[in-house]
Amino acid sequence: MTSVRRYLISVLIAVLVLSSFLAALQSYRLSAERARELFDQDLQLIAGAIWQQYDVNMPQPIQGLAVQLSRHGELKYRSELAPQAVISWAQGYSEQNFAGKRWRVFVQSGNNGWQIMVAQPLQQRLQLADELITASIYPVVLSLPVQALLIWLIVSRALWPLRSLSAQLASRKANELSPVTLEQVPEELKQVLQSTNQLFERLSATFAREKRFASDVAHELRTPLSVLEINLHNALTRWQQQGLSDHDETMLALQQGVERMRQLIEQIMLLNRTHPDNFQAKTRLLDWVALCRQVVSEWFSQLEQKQHSISIEGDEHLMVKADDFALRLLVSNLLGNAIKYTPAGGQIRLTLHKSRNKAVLVIEDSGPGIPPQEYPQVFNRFYRVGGDRHQFAVPGAGLGLAIVKDIVSLHNGSIHLAPAGFASGLKVTVELPL
Amino acid sequence: MLINTVLLVTRELLPLLLVLVLMLQLQPAQKSRFLLLSVLLSTALVLLLAPWLALLTQLAAGNGLELLFIGCYSVSLLALTALLTAKAKPFMPALLVIAAQGLICGINILLYGLTGIGSVDKGDSYWLGALLALGIGLSIAVLWFHLLDELKRRTPALLLVMLLPVAARQTSEALALLQQTGWLPGGQALWDSSVVISEQSEAGVFLQAWFGYEATPDLIQLTGWLLTLILLSALGYRCYIRRVKNEL
Numbered sequence: 268m269t270s271v272r273r274y275l276i277s278v279l280i281a282v283l284v285l286s287s288f289l290a291a292l293q294s295y296r297l298s299a300e301r302a303r304e305l306f307d308q309d310l311q312l313i314a315g316a317i318w319q320q321y322d323v324n325m326p327q328p329i330q331g332l333a334v335q336l337s338r339h340g341e342l343k344y345r346s347e348l349a350p351q352a353v354i355s356w357a358q359g360y361s362e363q364n365f366a367g368k369r370w371r372v373f374v375q376s377g378n379n380g381w382q383i384m385v386a387q388p389l390q391q392r393l394q395l396a397d398e399l400i401t402a403s404i405y406p407v408v409l410s411l412p413v414q415a416l417l418i419w420l421i422v423s424r425a426l427w428p429l430r431s432l433s434a435q436l437a438s439r440k441a442n443e444l445s446p447v448t449l450e451q452v453p454e455e456l457k458q459v460l461q462s463t464n465q466l467f468e469r470l471s472a473t474f475a476r477e478k479r480f481a482s483d484v485a486h487e488l489r490t491p492l493s494v495l496e497i498n499l500h501n502a503l504t505r506w507q508q509q510g511l512s513d514h515d516e517t518m519l520a521l522q523q524g525v526e527r528m529r530q531l532i533e534q535i536m537l538l539n540r541t542h543p544d545n546f547q548a549k550t551r552l553l554d555w556v557a558l559c560r561q562v563v564s565e566w567f568s569q570l571e572q573k574q575h576s577i578s579i580e581g582d583e584h585l586m587v588k589a590d591d592f593a594l595r596l597l598v599s600n601l602l603g604n605a606i607k608y609t610p611a612g613g614q615i616r617l618t619l620h621k622s623r624n625k626a627v628l629v630i631e632d633s634g635p636g637i638p639p640q641e642y643p644q645v646f647n648r649f650y651r652v653g654g655d656r657h658q659f660a661v662p663g664a665g666l667g668l669a670i671v672k673d674i675v676s677l678h679n680g681s682i683h684l685a686p687a688g689f690a691s692g693l694k695v696t697v698e699l700p701l
Numbered sequence: 702m703l704i705n706t707v708l709l710v711t712r713e714l715l716p717l718l719l720v721l722v723l724m725l726q727l728q729p730a731q732k733s734r735f736l737l738l739s740v741l742l743s744t745a746l747v748l749l750l751a752p753w754l755a756l757l758t759q760l761a762a763g764n765g766l767e768l769l770f771i772g773c774y775s776v777s778l779l780a781l782t783a784l785l786t787a788k789a790k791p792f793m794p795a796l797l798v799i800a801a802q803g804l805i806c807g808i809n810i811l812l813y814g815l816t817g818i819g820s821v822d823k824g825d826s827y828w829l830g831a832l833l834a835l836g837i838g839l840s841i842a843v844l845w846f847h848l849l850d851e852l853k854r855r856t857p858a859l860l861l862v863m864l865l866p867v868a869a870r871q872t873s874e875a876l877a878l879l880q881q882t883g884w885l886p887g888g889q890a891l892w893d894s895s896v897v898i899s900e901q902s903e904a905g906v907f908l909q910a911w912f913g914y915e916a917t918p919d920l921i922q923l924t925g926w927l928l929t930l931i932l933l934s935a936l937g938y939r940c941y942i943r944r945v946k947n948e949l
Contacts, residue, residue, distance in 0.1 A: 285840035
């Protein structure tokens, strides 16, 4: 069943039309039978009247009727339409053919061998009956569109709360979990509405708890980690002052581990913050080119350290409606990845342009790239190309591209990966609606 | 008379509508496309043949139309057999069934409208009768559609079973026409059930449209009807079982 409304309207109208038309036909049949009796009675009355007024020179009786009078089998009178021969000898009603027509005949015998025969064309009777009876069927047929319209209105009205509920649920955003309210709640929908609202309530509480937990854990971990980072730094400084050397690079490994954990916590907090279910985007018109330049300047020290060459090409200005924080994070994550994974002295190219009704950012690097079969997986949380033992020993949590994907979804955009235009490397294309 | 028009138009229209509904139910994904193509194809065929009706009637010693209808019923029967035995629900055989039924229905209604009985009482009652017949036919079709929908949801194989009486009707109609043309001998009626269900009654017209109900069938018609039903049942059952085994 595709639609309850369509089902109800079609079935109700079909039942109404069928029952009305069948009733009209039945009424037609009964009326036709009654008309036939009345016409027969008329023939009998006419026969009686002619009988009383009989005169050899009497004028033509009622038009359209054939009349004959006979005595002892000899025809004494016949009207214009009557045949030369006697129409019928059989008493009472019968149907006969003459003058190229079929006739309804009434024969009555009187005293002294007299007999009267009155005939009426059957077609004339049928037409008369039809005209009378069909007139009574017209109202049935003509009123049907009105009744169908009423059915449509009534069913639509009755199903309005259901449609309203469905529309409200369909128009909700993913993070909107407030109770559904309807102006009028029919008895049949009360339980559905109550259960739906209870579900929303439970879902809302669960989401809030999960959000708070992730945020609290990350926040609580940041403080001891900072303490650990400072103590490590101080210990290393003291070692250096005391002339102690870190032969097996234990302290360096510790520092790298702490740094990786700090990054992971930062990324978890950002992922939590930028997830479409949680993020309250404050969109405004931004110049994406200017924003990219700012992000590049923020990453300048790393770029210089690795001796990368970087270029920004394309339009001078590209205005896009987006959230400042989220868009900055998107460019920063993509550029950060390009810087991190491109070997020293590599090339990075940012291209910004308008394509139809989209703003497009393309970031290409001359790094090792990603095998195309892994493109779909890299947007998964904690996924790292080559696993934890990354071949380039670049610290990372595997959350950067997941955050980028969330930000793109948040702005109803799209992201695609492809091989870069350099000898090797990755090309990331982000399209945001204008 | 109005009642004659209603009966004649309903008798022609109802078989087409019932088969159309059944074919629509067999096309779960392409209902609208199928409906549109069916209407277009049937109308085109009727319009194509309309100017040649007089000539067609005179062919084969005055049996031209009957021969055309026998051809239509045969095509319908073959297409229904294909539908019953096919693995998927083919689009073309279903369309062929509707085209053949549409041609019979269209030509008969056209003939009735242009000549014959229709010419006697053309007027308000003719149009009113046609409208009543159309209303009755469409209403029954809508209810039939929902009934088949319900059956399909409960037991999908029932839809295939519903093809059997329709196929049997094609045979009995073709045989009746062959008897009418004199190519097959006419036989005595085996029974007369018109006292229970008259062919002129609403129920009689519906049953005739569904499985070819005859109040006074003769031996040839009944044998043809039963043979089609039994043979196609066996064929359909065999194909169904083979399909189920393959799926397992």
